[in-house]
Amino acid sequence: MTKQKGLFLLRLAIILSGIIGLAFLLPDKLYKFTYYTNISNLLVVLFYMYLLYLGNKPYSQTIWRLKGxxxxxxxxxxxxxxxxxxxKAKPEDFYHIKNFTLHYIVPILTIFxxxxxxxxxxxxxxxxxxWTVVPLIYCIFSLIKGxxxxxxxxxxxxxxxxxxxINIDKYGWNGFFTYxxxxxxLYILLGYIMVFVKRLKK
Structure with missing residues (x-):
């Protein structure tokens, strides 16, 4: 198997895993797109669909930075x-294919x-x-909505x-700002770790 074919299959697996997990929100649980998990997985699915559309074309630096x-x-x-x-998850929620695909399989395959x-x-x-733009916008959206x-x-x-x-009514603003x-x-530190890793010679 060539590297390009292997990469294609990996990205196809990411897309299909995300679609399987998100499919559990249809047709009557679209309100669950309130959750960061579902929004981030949707972004991954759409972005990797775009990468497959690009095929073997060389990516611009903008694409690489967006991918990061x-x-x-x-x-x-x-x-x-x-x-x-x-x-804190209930057993019936934790041991569910939606949970495994969206919280484990898609993230781990994407990191790989x-x-x-x-x-x-x-x-x-x-x-x-x-890169903090997405979580910051999400946080602002959640606060306005709630x-x-x-x-x-x-x-x-x-x-x-x-x-x-994010529950300000229960934990107050001090509790919210602590979390x-x-x-x-953590997000920014992870970002700099990614930058550092991709500057190593090997």
Whole structure:
């Protein structure tokens, strides 16, 4: 098997895994796109579809930098779930194909794709900060939706907030900013690790 064919199959597996996981939201659970997990997985699916559309054409630096942003975006999904959410998950929710595809399979395959395919020296020093745009926009959206408009989320114990660490009504602004700062710092540090790794000679 050639490298190009192997990469094609890997990316196809990422797309199909994401589609399988997101398909559980259809037709009556589209409100679950309130969750960062589903948004990040949708971004991965759409972006990798675009990569398959490009085929073997050489990518511009913009594409490589965007790919790095997509990778860290889904990596956050994996880490936050594994560290903060999995210990609190109900068995029927944890041992579900949707959970495994969206929280584990898609993120891990995407990270693997990044390790073996992303070119060296494509990132700028400012990229780890630029990559925070997605989680920052998501956080602002969640706060406006929950704190300002109080739009309920069905089946969510922390409604109108999608996650417990955004629940200002329960934990207050101090609790929120503690979690938010920790996650943001982790996000930026991961970004710089990615930049560093892709500057190594081997």
């Amino acid at each position: 942003g997509i990778t860290i975006c889904i990596t956050l999904t994996f880490l936050v779930y594994a560290i903060l959410l999995a210990p 794709d990044w390790l073996i395919s992303d070119k060296k020296g494509q990132y700028k020093k400012s990229d780890p900060f630029l 704190f300002v408009f109080h739009i309920p989320i069905p089946e969510e114990p922390h409604s109108p907030y999608p996650y417990f660490f 938010f700062t920790a996650i943001l710092v």
